[in-house]
Amino acid sequence: MSPVYACDQSAILKILLHSAKYPAASVNGVLLGRAKSDTRTVEIVDAVPLLHSFLSLAPALETALVQVSSYAKQQQDLELVGYYHANARFNDTDLGTSARKVADKLYSNNDAACTLLLDSSKLRSCLQKKTGEFLHLYLKDEGGRNWVKSPMDSSSLKYDSGSVLSVFLQMCTEGRHTKLSDFDDHLNDLSRDWRNENLLS
Template sequence: MSCSVDRLAILKILLHAAKYPSASINGVLLGREAPRASDGEAAIHIVDAIPLFHSFLTLAPSLETALLQVDAFCDLNGNLQVVGYYHANERLNELDLKPAARKIADRIQQRVPQAVTLLVDNGKLPALAEHISTDILQLWVKDGRGWVRSASSRLKADSGGLADLYMEMLLQGKQSQISDFDDHLNDLTKDWTNKALL
């Protein structure tokens, strides 16, 4: 399995993590299956990310409600579907999918068998700000052993100019404007699709 990620999706994930730096955050990835390569390898193209939660990540009723809303959003946007899950741990340099994250990833993978998971490497965010590294996402795929980290070469991220855009958005305070589904449940005027944000 290989995966490509558009810059819009990466920025939304990073802004979600920046808004809640001391909390675990998660969301779903929207996109489509890409045409199979000549070797028959499956590929996913991620074009957007929908921020879901920053508290009570495993609360099943909230998750089910959010996924139903996301499905309805995808139906309205015709060519999009949920193709994966993203997660950032609350601690720097914590690079494993915890049991709660694995359960949610499993739930999404039950609905979409080719689904992938992206884990944010929080420890590399300062390096991104200093233009040292853009390798801040890890690709996880499910095989017979469960969720395993895939080779970094399998993840192709549109990271051209990402550091500059990210820093510009932080300076504009965009991280405080992004809304996840948690925010929406507390205030229905908050748009969890964040259409106007970027």
């Protein structure tokens, strides 16, 4: 039986803001959280935006993962519990080869790791309705070989979409998405904080 992935609002907001800052690019990042074996729940409490160009560029990605892993250990024993990805093309809901490779790397260190794919077309519809599901959950199959998409109405992924969408719209109105920094931004300007500790406050 697969674990339930419970996402805090802050993690989802950072995914959405990352995608909003770079709407013409694919973006990715990692999910931080805790796996609770007693309840078979993985709590996703934060998201760290990584790249918005050359998503599979090995040196930048390796450097980012080392730093994020070190940061996670300093934050109340958090660990890397997943990967998120948003495609540049509006109707593209495929987890491509480069995305799968990064997700595989995280899974090799944590077999509870999941992958979240932002569905841009669903997100547009959800923003109009102020509710609805816009994230695809991918989990490894029983053999650990392939990433398999869970149904969107699956109980395996839990988050308050209505509340998230409302806050996201407000933050975009305030231009908060332009203040987000991913690891790409940090490499270009070391003063940019990829942790985004004050972004949501």
